[in-house]
Amino acid sequence: MNATADRPIERPIDRWFASYSGDHRNPTNQLIHVICVPAILWSVIALLWCIPSPGSWFRPGLWAGLAMFGAWMFYYRASKPLGFGMLAAFVLLGWFTKYLYDTLGATGLLYTAIGVFVVAWIGQFVGHKIEGRKPSFLTDLTYLLIGPAWVLAKLFRKLGWAY
Known part of the structure; x- marks a missing residue:
């Protein structure tokens, strides 16, 4: 789309968010997603943290990193401001995961991550049942990456920050 005096150029991230938002109109579903999407993101990082790396018996965090x-x-x-926001989120989630790994050990972290992953996905599917629409990622797996950015963009808008 070409820019005009009335219409700025629409970025791909804006199209992703518009499509994703179309599947997340219900306020209850949105609230569930604001809680469960970051929980799923952390649980995936934690699960990856537990995978042994080649060249050593166990090097925690390599695959997650x-x-x-x-x-x-x-x-x-997709968006430099969102990119920096997600970088901050990844650093915080990485530190939190390392802390839990150091505190709980690999097995404790693994079981905690599995539990969070399962509960958060149940929450997601409950939210979509309430919404009456299927999850976006069932049409395109890229939406698994869009979800965390969509939640962060909601925070940016609340704070009055451009993304």
Whole structure:
């Protein structure tokens, strides 16, 4: 779409968010997503944290770090402000995961992450049942990356920050 005096250029992230928002109109479903999407994001990071890496018996965090870096590149390309926001989120989630790993050990972290993952996904599907619409990722797996950015964009809007 070309920019005009009345219409700015629509970015791909804006189209992703418009589509994602169309599947998340119900306020209860939105609230569930604001809670469950970050929980799922953390649980995936924690699950990846528990995967042994090659070249050593166990090097915690390698796979989580690589996944966070890859996701961060996606977010940064989509929107620099959201990219920096997601970078901050990844750093905080990484520190939290390392703390839990150091406190609970690998097995404790693994079981905690599995529990959070299962409960949060149940919450997501309850939210979509309330909404009456299927989850966006069932049409395009990219929406698994869009969800966390959508939640962060809601926070940005609340704070009056442009993304």
